Amino acid sequence: MAVEIPFAIKYRPKKLADVIGQPVVVQAFTNAFKNNTMHHAYILSGNYGTGKTSVSRIIAAMENCEKGPTLEPCCECNNCKLIFEGKSFDVKEIDAASNRGIEDIRALNKEIHHCPIECRTKYIILDEAHSLTGIAAEAALNMVEEPPDYVRFILATTEAHLLKDTIRSRCITWKFNKVNxxxxxxxxxxxxxxxxxxxxxxxxxxxxxxxxxxxxxxxxxxxxxxxxxxxxxxxxxxxxxxxGEVDQQLYFNLIDAIFRSDAPQCYIIINNIFKSGKEAGAVVRDLYGHLNNLLLAKTCKKNLPDFNFTEDEIKKYVHQSNKINGDYILKMVSLLKDVSLGLKFNLDPDFLFNTFFIECIVANKKSGK
CATH class of the missing domain: 1.10.8.60 (Helicase, Ruva Protein; domain 3)
Structure with a gap:
């Protein structure tokens, strides 16, 4: 039986125009390429799965396509194929999380002084660049600061703030946003x-x-x-x-039960959510999201379509937010922080959520809402 190509690979973008949800990054690299103002070192920062590695490969292919340089790599020449497969000798993709020592950086420093064999420009794509150790980061700084004319660096990271300030000051940084x-x-x-x-x-x-x-x-x-x-x-x-997604209606039911001071119903709902396989941390995130949506419905009722809510969601959130005071929603958010903190210390999720429900109910009664 043949192994099916994963969609994440099969539909990986191979042109800047195909990159989803990153218009600023696309425009920046398009203009830099057109005007021949490409920098020697870039930091691509943002959440995983938002296109950092894909854009890195696209830029390398744009510059090194045998039919280029071109904004639209042919994806057919040997250079393009090897670059997009991550196998090009001249476009190195290095995982800094596992190659983070001083010896790894020294070896890389020696390698960049060899001219590219098949490509016009040698690319060093350093993934998880924030993982470099202290001494290795210092060595990387010297390498990034004054590379040979035929070398370009791309440092991809989910945590740009952990990179040394001196490295960030030598690079142009582009932020990849979560895609809507x-x-x-x-x-x-x-x-x-x-x-x-x-x-x-x-x-x-x-x-x-x-x-x-x-x-x-x-x-x-x-x-x-x-x-x-x-x-x-x-x-x-x-x-x-x-x-393993929970029906969003359960969170509406849960907030309604809290507001009615119906503790037994709260226990039943949270137990059903856990039975569905949802982890406690994910439930906390979902509840934060639900409470945030209630605040949006409370304060931005007329603008909810701008936040990409469906018509049905708008009706539900507006209806529930009309029953609850905004200060009480903020109180629930504050109490939910204790659940989140308790989970970090491996406390029992059932105990944490049951305590959360009781504290919310008590706060509701005290407020007289």
């Missing part, structure tokens, strides 16, 4: 059309939202769902089952 779920949703629809997959729009929306701004995770989620449903149509319930 609506853009991911459109991307998933295009992929489903290419793969001739039947789907329900609401099911794809769940897949898009559960990716938390990561295009790569959305593609992994889609493939996970396909493994679960087989040749059947992609529907809401199978998606929730495959991804």
């Amino acid at each position: 779920w609506t853009e991911i949703f459109s991307h998933l629809k295009n992929i489903c059309a290419k793969e001739e997959l039947e789907y329900d729009d609401n099911a794809l929306k769940i897949i898009a939202k559960s990716a938390k701004g990561s295009v790569r995770d959305s593609l992994q989620n889609l493939q996970t769902v396909l493994n679960y449903v087989g040749n059947e149509k992609i529907l809401v319930n199978p998606v929730k089952e495959a991804l």
